[in-house]
Amino acid sequence: MGRRKVEIKRIQDKNCRQVAFCKRRKGLLKKAKEISILCDVDVAVVIISNRGRLHEFSSNNSLSxxxxxxxxxxxxxxxxxxxxxxxxxxxxxxxxxxxxxxxxxxxxxxxxxxxxxxxxxxxxxxxxxxxxxxxLLQEEKKHLEDNIASIKKNTKVNEMSDLPAPHIFCGQQRVTLNFL
Incomplete structure (x- = not known):
């Protein structure tokens, strides 16, 4: 079995929080030293605890x-x-x-x-x-397009209603059929 994943949030218990701080501080300073040696880079770490204590590491011994x-x-x-x-x-x-x-x-x-x-x-x-x-211009364009479509539709209906009614002649009598 491997390690369980630690949820990253503030530790509520004061004693547990202090123990975790000490362990992780040591680990952080160790990692800083390792990266400075392995990669030949200058590394500085400054940690100020909640009690106001200063903890520092500098790979070249001159933090300032x-x-x-x-x-x-x-x-x-x-x-x-x-x-x-x-x-x-x-x-x-x-x-x-x-x-x-x-x-x-x-x-x-x-x-x-x-x-x-x-x-x-x-x-x-x-x-x-x-x-x-x-x-606003797009809305106005859509409104105008709707108005144009409505006008075209009304024009077609009016044209159809203006047509004369067809007549059928039966002999001498004229019969008118009304459509619509």
């Missing part, structure tokens, strides 16, 4: 150095993303707006995110309005 590398990497990615955004915006908006977004991005990420969100909401609103207009 790894954190600095991480921050510089994240900043470089954000600058690249900002340049990509400027290129995309310049296709759709004036160059001044794109430069303003870049300046705001360099001064603070919040302003850029707000502007980006605002522009995305405007585009979504425009798209929603166009979809509503299209839906």
């Amino acid at each position: 150095g790894m954190l600095q590398r991480y921050e510089s990497h994240v900043e470089a990615e954000k600058e690249i993303n900002a340049e990509i955004q400027v290129a995309e915006f310049s296709n759709h908006f004036e160059v001044e707006i794109a430069l303003e977004i870049l300046r705001v991005h360099n001064n603070g990420r919040t302003a850029t995110n707000n502007r980006k969100t605002h522009l995305m909401l405007e585009c979504a609103k425009d798209l929603h309005e166009k979809l509503l207009q299209e839906k």
Whole structure:
């Protein structure tokens, strides 16, 4: 028999939760060490328990150095993303707006995110309005098609009722047959 599958949810019993934390923390740190050795990569793990205790592992014995590398990497990615955004915006908006977004991005990420969100909401609103207009036009088209079909049907009925009634002559007497 193999292991039973553990349901991933919060452990309610405090003692069981603490035991599971200790075992899994050790396992996680062991796996981090193994991956750093096997794959020759730098690995850092930081764990803060619910009691506020700090547990850490760094494959190169300099957690602060790894954190600095991480921050510089994240900043470089954000600058690249900002340049990509400027290129995309310049296709759709004036160059001044794109430069303003870049300046705001360099001064603070919040302003850029707000502007980006605002522009995305405007585009979504425009798209929603166009979809509503299209839906209304389709409904109007269907209504007009129904009216045309109804008019054609009424015209055919009227043409048939306007025809003179056929007459049958029997000798000198005339007999009129009315249809409809």
